[in-house]
Amino acid sequence: QKEVEQDPGPLSVPEGAIVSLNCTYSNSAFQYFMWYRQYSRKGPELLMYTYSSGNKEDGRFTAQVDKSSKYISLFIRDSQPSDSATYLCAMDNQGGKLIFGQGTELSVKP
């Protein structure tokens, strides 16, 4: 079983839609849960993160963690064409090991 699972998509939505991206994980040692965004032919960049369970909001983006279900989500409100990218969840066991999901390719159509 993979430590982190993510639906690879691709996902295509119209501009203004609400987008939901999700990951599941199996390792209870994970404490930090991150979302990275990767534009085509570029390296990933950190979008936002949460520690343990709960929600975190940053502008149009909301990250949720449910440790009891081992499930994390990223919501994008009022999606824009500039949000078109691959979104990768990532997890850290605080021992330095950083594991990524498969990534979900998102396309927001004008």
Place this chain on the structure above:
Amino acid sequence: NAGVTQTPKFRILKIGQSMTLQCTQDMNHNYMYWYRQDPGMGLKLIYYSVGAGITDKGEVPNGYNVSRSTTEDFPLRLELAAPSQTSVYFCASRPTGQVLTEAFFGQGTRLTVV
């Protein structure tokens, strides 16, 4: 600061050849990582290091070797290239800290094995 620098950016290798992908960072980060990314896929961890002299296997270490003799450099060695190693390779680094620290990525090395 240059950040994380990877060389080369592109390389075509023949089956059975060897090469070293170079990665250097000037941010004095203790943690360094090597990932591979196949088309349409996420990042798979090959090896990582939590400091000079310390390396550990990730999810897909077979066919690769690493060393970490200095804080700045973390080269990845392919000994006998195989077509299955055709991929984009990313090096990343991040500082240690009591709270989460961001990983910074290089621009990637596109490797084709023919």
